[in-house]
Amino acid sequence: MGLRRQFRRLPPIAWRDARLAELRQSERSLRSQLRELQDGASRDSRDLALELKRAQLQLATVVGERDRAQAILRDPKYTPREPSWHTRVAEQTRVGRYTARRDTEREYPRFRLEEKLHNYELARSYGVPTPRVIGSWPRIEEVAWQELPESFVVKSDRGYSGTGVLPLRRHGDRFRLIDSEDELSVDEIVSRFRQARHVTGPYFVEELLPGTGAVLPDDIKIFAFYGEVADVMVRRVAKHADLASFSYRFLDAEGTDRGQVKERLRHDPGIEVPRDLGQMVEVSRVLSTAVPVPCLRVDLYQVPDGMVLGELTFLPGSSETYTVEHDRLLGRLYDEAESRLNLDFARGRPHAMVFGPHSRDLSAPIDTAGFGAAR
CATH class of the missing domain: 3.30.470.20 (ATP-grasp fold, B domain)
Incomplete structure (x- = not known):
């Protein structure tokens, strides 16, 4: 079996081929209906005119879908012939998993970029402003909650997509999220960090950004x-x-x-x-x-x-x-x-x-x- 035939047997490609065959058959049927309707268009029939218009719209939809499917087969979004950001990200993520298993001493500099405190130090070394860090603790349970200011942000040193980040304002013996009325107790804050995925310590508290009020800055x-x-x-x-x-x-x-x-x-x-x-x-x-x-x-x-x-x-x-x-x-x-x-x-x-x-x-x-x- 040739390489191209093997390629087309892969499930996504085979599905597209089947769909294209279905669309081609549908197009032929619609064109036939159109010819029949056009042959009888001389009759003064409102129903016939409406049916003709519906058939034309359906045909245009089918042809458009067929053309899009054919374009995907001819020129897929990700191809080795063209540079691709997604391919690069996927490649580095895949290779990074192997590196992470071997880098037990955290020697690979790329992985240091996963650590917020390290990145703050790098930025400050170039005079780039970073939030002032109030304190840092190895475990979230050890944070000195009663000693913190009225408003602050608590973070994990490592975390992704907003996990491990909570902007808080003191509200009695509880804490309220900066941009909502939602309130959390200390136990609930601790539980939230424990349950978050890909979050590790140390845990630190930093000052709230200047100008942050009821809403978060862009x-x-x-x-x-x-x-x-x-x-x-x-x-x-x-x-x-x-x-x-x-x-x-x-x-x-x-x-x-x-x-x-x-x-x-x-x-x-x-x-x-x-x-x-x-x-x-x-x-x-x-x-x-x-x-x-x-x-x-x-x-x-x-x-x-x-x-x-x-x-x-x-x-x-x-x-x-x-x-x-x-x-x-x-x-x-x-x-x-x-x-x-x-x-x-x-x-x-x-x-x-x-x-x-x-x-x-x-x-x-x-x-x-x-x-x-x-x-």
Whole structure:
């Protein structure tokens, strides 16, 4: 059996072939009906005219579906012939599982980017503002709740997609989420962290960002490819951890709207361009060249007096939802960034993080003008 025939026997391909055969048969039947209706169109019959219109609409739908299915077979979204961001993310995730099993001493620098406190130190070493850390404890049960301020954020050092992050305000002997009326006891907070997936200590408490009141600030996520910024995703969070309440706007490095480049997200062109976008882009360029990876997502917050780092991520998730064109754009930027990084390795760049010259003290107050003033 030839390779192409074997390929077409795979379930998704075989299903498409069967559907195409069904569509072709349906198209032939509809065309035949149309000819019969057109032959009798001279009769003054309203019912016949309506039936003709319905048949034409049905035919257009069938032909459109057939053409889309054929296009998928001819030019699939992910193909080795074209660069692909999703393919790159999936590849690195797969290889990373093998590396993680062998890296028992946590020597691989890429995995350090999963640690929030490490990333805060890296950012502060370049004068990039980060939240002030009030305290850190090995276990969530050990947090000194009674000694904390009226409002704060409690986090796990490792966690994904908002898990292990709770912005809280004291309310009597309980705590209320910043952006809702929901209240939690200490036991409920502890239980929430225990049950969260992929969350590990230490657990730390940081100051609430300046300007945060009843709502959370927009989350600005910048995709940087070893010194080159591609996307600025501005995410508006109406309610903490409620994905259905999120809305998004994608910009380029200059603040131009990219439109709906990610499918199934609620695109909102009314979300404001961050006031300090230029400085945020420069911060992202600097931090992305400080780490030995082709791509770094730099999460920042716009606050009244400047900006503050949220976190760093080297493999942002949900990569399969980009449009074909944008997936290939990001894939090309990843390929080019990896080639530049490999050449720098050959020229002597260390495989470790490259820290800047400034203090890494996370207990120091937030200096939202730190990056601009330090450079």
